[in-house]
Amino acid sequence: xxxxxxxxxxxxxxxxxxxxxxxxxxxxxxxxxxxxxxxxxxxxxxxxxxxxxxxxxxxxxxxxxxxxxxxxxxxxxxxxxxxxxxxxxxxxxxxxxxxxxxxxxxxxxxxxxxxxxxxxxxxxxxxxxxxxxxxxxxxxxxxxxxxx
Numbered sequence: 001x002x003x004x005x006x007x008x009x010x011x012x013x014x015x016x017x018x019x020x021x022x023x024x025x026x027x028x029x030x031x032x033x034x035x036x037x038x039x040x041x042x043x044x045x046x047x048x049x050x051x052x053x054x055x056x057x058x059x060x061x062x063x064x065x066x067x068x069x070x071x072x073x074x075x076x077x078x079x080x081x082x083x084x085x086x087x088x089x090x091x092x093x094x095x096x097x098x099x100x101x102x103x104x105x106x107x108x109x110x111x112x113x114x115x116x117x118x119x120x121x122x123x124x125x126x127x128x129x130x131x132x133x134x135x136x137x138x139x140x141x142x143x144x145x146x147x148x
Contacts, residue, residue, distance in 0.1 A: 016123045016135060020110035023138035027103040031096040035059070035069050039095040041088045053088035102137070109134045 014022070036059035043053055060067040070091060109128065117123055128134045136146045 015113075015117070017110040017113040017117065019135065019142060020106045020113065020138045023141040024103040024106040024110065026141055027099045027106070031099045031103065034096040034099070035066065037095040037097040039069055039092040041092050055088050055092045106134060106138055109138075 035057040038058050039055050040058060041053055041055055055069040056062070056067050057069055058067075070088070113123060139146050
């Protein structure tokens with residue numbers, strides 16, 4: 001009997017430990033190529049008012065191209081200057097050192113999952129006490145939707 005069209009189009013199921021490892025590898029790749037930490041925010045003067053705040057790396061001399069990470073933000077009408085720096089501040093919080101630490105945490109979870117599978121054949125995971133938060137994070141990093 002030939003497989004149905006819908007089952008032929010479905011992607012093969014990836015194991016939980018592979019999902020976690022894939023996310024960790026993706027994070028590590030981006031950490032490797034990102035401007036070094038620590039990152040901080042600062043205001044930006046923009047003649048066309050296209051950006052109001054920026055993220056800079058303190059790993060490079062101030063004012064150099066290497067120190068610039070990204071510019072972002074928005075101005076509240078009538079105020080001028082940096083008023084809504086939340087995008088830049090969030091980006092600065094998620095600097096490469098945070099990504100590296102998260103990748104390590106995902107790798108630990110992958111080891112726990114792989115050990116559990118080897119032990120009893122189940123994909124139950126224990127590092128995040130069965131909440132699934134680390135798997136959700138891995139799926140988001142891997143570009144998958146997370147239903148909660």
